[in-house]
Amino acid sequence: MRAPGFWVGSGGIAPLLLTPLSAIYAGATARRMARRGWQAPVPVICCGNATAGGAGKTTVALDIGRRLANRGIAAHFLLRGYGGSLKGPLRVDPDAHDSTQVGDEALLLAETRPTWISGDRGAGAQAAVAAGAQAIVMDDGLQNPTLEKDLSLLVIDGGFGFGNGRVIPAGPLREPVAAAAARSGAAVLIGKDETGALSQLPPGLPVLRAKLVAGPEAAMLAGQPVFAFCGIANPQKFFATLQEAGAVLAGREAFADHYPYDEGDLKELLAQAETLRAVAVTTKKDFVRIPAQFRSRVTVVTVSLAWEEPAAVESLLDPLAAKVPIPA
Structure with a gap:
C-alpha cells in the first residue's frame, strides 16, 4: 500500500475526522x-x-x-x-x-x-x-x-x-x-x-x-547513468543513496512498499532503462520479488549501516x- 498523503505534515481535515478511530486503534494496541x-x-x-x-x-x-x-x-x-x-x-x-x-x-x-x-x-x-x-x-x-x-x-x-x-x-x-x-x-x-x-x-x-551507505557494487556505477526502481517504504532514500555513491540518476520509478512485480512490469522497466541507455538498478529487497527470468538484467545495490x-x-x-x- 501507499501511505496517504495526509500522514505527512499537520494540515488537512482528514486527520481530524479520523481522530476518533485513532483513539480506538491506540486503545486496542495498549490493551x-x-x-x-x-x-x-x-x-x-x-x-x-x-x-x-x-x-x-x-x-x-x-x-x-x-x-x-x-x-x-x-x-x-x-x-x-x-x-x-x-x-x-x-x-x-x-x-x-x-x-x-x-x-x-x-x-x-x-x-x-x-x-x-x-x-x-x-x-x-x-x-x-x-x-x-x-x-x-x-x-x-x-x-x-x-x-x-x-x-x-x-x-x-x-x-x-x-x-x-x-x-x-x-x-x-x-x-x-x-x-x-x-x-x-x-x-x-x-x-x-x-x-x-x-x-x-x-x-x-x-x-x-x-x-x-551503498554496498561495494555501487562503486562500479559511479559516473554511469542508471534507471532506478524500487517498491520500498521510502523510495527517495534509495535514490539519494545512489546519487551519493556517484551514480547518475537518468530515471526513476517508485512503487508501493512490497510491490509484487510481474512480467509486464519488468518488460516496461527494462524498456525504459534501454531507452535511457542506463543500467537498471534496484534494492536487494526488490530483487527477490522480481520474476527470476529478468534478474540477470537488473543490478542490485545493497546498503548497510x-x-x-x-x-x-x-x-x-x-x-x-x-x-x-x-x-x-
Missing part, C-alpha cells in the same frame, strides 16, 4: 501490549518502530545479527513474514521459499543466518530455541506482545520521523510515540533528523545515530551477550 508474552531462555532483541511501513528495521536487524555472530553467538532472526502466505512457525529456506510465501525481508535475512517466520512471535521463538538459537533478533514486533524482549530498539527514519504524529488511521503511528519509547532501551536514528523526531522522545532514552558510535551499539549488547546460555 494488547498489557499482556505478558513467552519469556525465552535466550536474549531477545527487537528492532522495531512506531510507524507503519519501513524505517530501516531489517538493515538494523542484519547489523545486530552480524555483531552477535562476531561474538560467537548463534543468533536466529524472527519476523512475521509480511506479504507471505505462510503463517509459521516456519524456518525459511531461500532455496525452497519465495517472497509470495514468506515475504521479502525473510528471504534477505535467511541469506545470512537462520530465520523464522511466525505471526505468533512467542511460538516462533520457541521453535528457534529448540533449533539451537542462542539469541533471537526480531525484525519488527515492537507492538507484538507474544514474546518478551530483553532489548527493544526504536528505529526512526530521519527523513520521515513520525509523520504527522497521529495514530492510524489519522496518521502513520502504530501507537503513541511515548508508548513505543517507554518499551525501548534505545532509539536508532537513520539519517539526519529532518522532522524533529528526537524532540518527541523522552530525555533519558539513548539515541544511536547511523546512516545508510555506518554507525556514528559503533562502540555504543556494542555496549548495549554486552549485558545480553553475558546472558547467552553456554552449551552443555
Whole structure:
C-alpha cells in the first residue's frame, strides 16, 4: 500500500475526522501490549518502530545479527513474514521459499543466518530455541506482545520521523510515540533528523545515530547513468543513496512498499532503462520479488549501516551477550 498523503505534515481535515478511530486503534494496541508474552531462555532483541511501513528495521536487524555472530553467538532472526502466505512457525529456506510465501525481508535475512517466520512471535521463538538459537533478533514486533524482549530498539527514519504524529488511521503511528519509547532501551536514528523526531522522545532514552551507505557494487556505477526502481517504504532514500555513491540518476520509478512485480512490469522497466541507455538498478529487497527470468538484467545495490558510535551499539549488547546460555 501507499501511505496517504495526509500522514505527512499537520494540515488537512482528514486527520481530524479520523481522530476518533485513532483513539480506538491506540486503545486496542495498549490493551494488547498489557499482556505478558513467552519469556525465552535466550536474549531477545527487537528492532522495531512506531510507524507503519519501513524505517530501516531489517538493515538494523542484519547489523545486530552480524555483531552477535562476531561474538560467537548463534543468533536466529524472527519476523512475521509480511506479504507471505505462510503463517509459521516456519524456518525459511531461500532455496525452497519465495517472497509470495514468506515475504521479502525473510528471504534477505535467511541469506545470512537462520530465520523464522511466525505471526505468533512467542511460538516462533520457541521453535528457534529448540533449533539451537542462542539469541533471537526480531525484525519488527515492537507492538507484538507474544514474546518478551530483553532489548527493544526504536528505529526512526530521519527523513520521515513520525509523520504527522497521529495514530492510524489519522496518521502513520502504530501507537503513541511515548508508548513505543517507554518499551525501548534505545532509539536508532537513520539519517539526519529532518522532522524533529528526537524532540518527541523522552530525555533519558539513548539515541544511536547511523546512516545508510551503498554496498561495494555501487562503486562500479559511479559516473554511469542508471534507471532506478524500487517498491520500498521510502523510495527517495534509495535514490539519494545512489546519487551519493556517484551514480547518475537518468530515471526513476517508485512503487508501493512490497510491490509484487510481474512480467509486464519488468518488460516496461527494462524498456525504459534501454531507452535511457542506463543500467537498471534496484534494492536487494526488490530483487527477490522480481520474476527470476529478468534478474540477470537488473543490478542490485545493497546498503548497510555506518554507525556514528559503533562502540555504543556494542555496549548495549554486552549485558545480553553475558546472558547467552553456554552449551552443555
